[in-house]
Amino acid sequence: MQYRFAMWLASSAVALAACASLQPLQTAQKMIGSPASSVRETFGAPTETYQFANGTSRWIYSHQPLGYDVYAADFDANGKLVSFRQMLTEKEIYEAKPGVWTKRDVAERFGLPREPVQYYALMKREAWSYRLYASGYQPAHFSAYFDDRGVLDRTMIIVDPRGGDRRAK
Structure with missing residues (x-):
């Protein structure tokens, strides 16, 4: 019984990670208001980070040079996700x-x-x-x-x- 539960838990984690990588915009929209640590857990480490003078920050997730996407995760001064969008539009x-x-x-x-x-x-x-x-x-x-x-x-x-x-x- 414990083996089945462990397998179910592992397959659920894999499915969740696949959703985040295949549909990042949809996944991130559900995370608006979440702390930066949750965004990192879901999408991994950003390729770049920028801190702005007003206390907000932006994490860049680049799929370049072979991919076509660059996503920006914007955080308020309290470290909560306020926006996640594709920048190469x-x-x-x-x-x-x-x-x-x-x-x-x-x-x-x-x-x-x-x-x-x-x-x-x-x-x-x-x-x-x-x-x-x-x-x-x-x-x-x-x-x-x-x-x-x-x-x-x-x-x-x-x-x-x-x-x-x-x-x-």
Whole structure:
């Protein structure tokens, strides 16, 4: 009897972990108001953490460079989860402010790049690149270009020339 219970408990834990990794947004929405320790137990260690001047913080969960997702878990000053969302969406990208944002601002929003950083000498611009699904299903690359002072110059979304379609999976 104890063996069966132990097996049931183990399979339940595996199923719960699978749900968190396969449906992170749905899992996290149910966790709003939970402490940071619960988020860490469910999703593991973040790839990056940022502390803001107002006492809030953000944990980044990046699936780059091979994946298409970067999730941000936002916590209030008391360490409670207030938001969990996919950051590599056109809505989030279009909020970038060229001429205002710095590399730090881009990193806080989308995480540090996991693709090799490129430098274009003729433009005198450094480019950070991220993979995403444009329009929700078309594989694409988002690039953020910085001038030599580290200020965001422009952003660009380019559809992946190899094609593919997330809907076909």
